[in-house]
Amino acid sequence: MPGDAVRAPSRTQARGEHEIVVTTVPPVRVAAVPSAHPYVAAITDRDHVTLLSDPPPPGAPAGQWWPPQVLLPSWLEAHADDFDLVHVHFGIESYSPDELRATVETLRRIGRPLVYTVHDLENPQLSEQDAHRASLAVLAAGADALVTLTDTADAEVRGIVHRPTTVIAHPTLLGDAPRPTGHVHDVARIGVHLRDLRPNIDGVGTTATLVRAVAALRAEGARIEAVVRMNERVRDAEAAASIDLLVRDADGVSVERGARLDDDALAEWLADLDACVLPYRHGTQSGWAELCYDLAVPVVGTRIGHIAAQHPGDFHAFDVGDPLSLARAMVEATAPAWSTPGSTPRTAEVDRRRAERLAERSEVRAAHVAVYRRALDTEVAA
Known part of the structure; x- marks a missing residue:
């Protein structure tokens, strides 16, 4: 027994x-x-x-x-x-x-x-x-x-x-080593990683909403840019083509395509962001929300599942198809001093969270x- x-x-x-x-x-x-x-x-x-x-x-x-x-x-x-x-x-x-x-x-x-x-x-x-x-x-x-x-x-x-x-x-899924804290940029940098466009990723809807939200903020004078990243190999080639088309002539938004990032490279990529957009159409919890918390990167996400309950203070909600809600969420997310990559407040917040999370x-x-x-x-x- x-x-x-x-x-x-x-x-x-x-x-x-x-x-x-x-x-x-x-x-x-x-x-x-x-x-x-x-x-x-x-x-x-x-x-x-x-x-x-x-x-x-x-x-x-x-x-x-x-x-x-x-x-x-x-x-x-x-x-x-x-x-x-x-x-x-x-x-x-x-x-x-x-x-x-x-x-x-x-x-x-x-x-x-x-x-x-x-x-x-x-x-x-x-x-x-x-x-x-x-x-x-x-x-x-x-x-x-x-x-x-x-x-x-x-x-x-x-x-x-x-x-x-x-x-x-x-x-935390990170080890005991110090975490990356990003590099200083002269604009607020927003990122969304669509990975391989698995079924719960709304790549087209999220990208379309992001393009309009960034355009609206830049029209008001905001210094902001966004990057949409996808893996080289995706499950939905038609959606990837639509995303490329949406971003082709967009003001302040670019697309990155590359090999799947390993854990260290992903942490470095996220650490360079002022905020990370999670593009989920359905789900329950998010390991990405946990990684973003470890790296002191605020999360902008859709109202699905229980992701908002993981780290409520770092979560800013938006609705796909509503660029105003996304623009507002990005402004709120990038307001704290520690949201800025490479800054002293970011470094201090990452160190504080590292000790908290290991305990x-x-x-x-x-x-x-x-x-x-x-x-x-x-x-x-x-």
């Missing part, structure tokens, strides 16, 4: 006339879905948790974890002695609700708890959400513990599944260990 793994027998040491009882508690062995993900690395206390490596899917290239093999009943049964619990984060779109129901039933049969972090009430990789919501319902009903990232997401999940969750904040990360890791221990205790009691 999983409880045996976290409650090893005590051993007694003799010291004179007294006995000292030393209790050894081995790390919890977690089969995370996925394991090789920056978020999972950030929440994991390596002193108290051992992460299993992602089982390689048959025929997949090296480093690919999807479709996640951990969710297959055959894998769970074959490796039941190798892990204490399963923690699901991402990748459930690889399987149908019925297949996930079989996953839950297998975990119950072999006596291993399921922890589910509800990152995505809406899946950013999908346009249609019905199957995702059905899969979410299966996992939420079958999980021994549910985790959410914000109080507002917690309230929504409770309303759907009528079960309590544990709210644990999204930790928070320790709390987040401890909170996950506590969730795991409770889930194991519940399974043993059952």
Whole structure:
């Protein structure tokens, strides 16, 4: 049983006339879905948790974890002695609700708890959400513990599944090293990164709204420019062509196309911005909002999901198709002194947040260990 793994027998040491009882508690062995993900690395206390490596899917290239093999009943049964619990984060779109129901039933049969972090009430990789919501319902009903990232997401999940969750904040994904603080520009620089134009990115609508908002502000004398970045390889070539056309003759707006930025290059790109526009048409939370917070880059975003609840003081809302709302949000976002890249206030704010976030990360890791221990205790009691 999983409880045996976290409650090893005590051993007694003799010291004179007294006995000292030393209790050894081995790390919890977690089969995370996925394991090789920056978020999972950030929440994991390596002193108290051992992460299993992602089982390689048959025929997949090296480093690919999807479709996640951990969710297959055959894998769970074959490796039941190798892990204490399963923690699901991402990748459930690889399987149908019925297949996930079989996953839950297998975990119950072999006596291993399921922890589910509800990152995505809406899946950013999908346009249609019905199957995702059905899969979410299966996992939420079958999980021994549910985790959410914000109080507002917690309230929504409770309303759907009528079960309590544990709210644990999204930790920093940056390491312990100093963060970039950007370079001084003579204009306010606004950026929007459309990445590969995945389904939840409204690249055309956001760009059209941005072009009109920047033009209006520049007409009033504002010193502002915007850059729209896309990956070289995108999922929607027609949308990319429309974006190029929208920006071609735009005043103060340019398009960048390039290879996918690695983590360090992305941080450097964001740090050079006075504000970052998030172009989402649907979603729940945003790792980009967390990275922007780490770098003291204010966020301008659409009113979707629970992104505004992640760091409310840094979030400025706009509506796609309403350039006035975007212009107003950009003015508000660039008002604080610390919004200016390369400035002394920006550097001081980044340093302050770095210390705050590293302390928070320790709390987040401890909170996950506590969730795991409770889930194991519940399974043993059952």
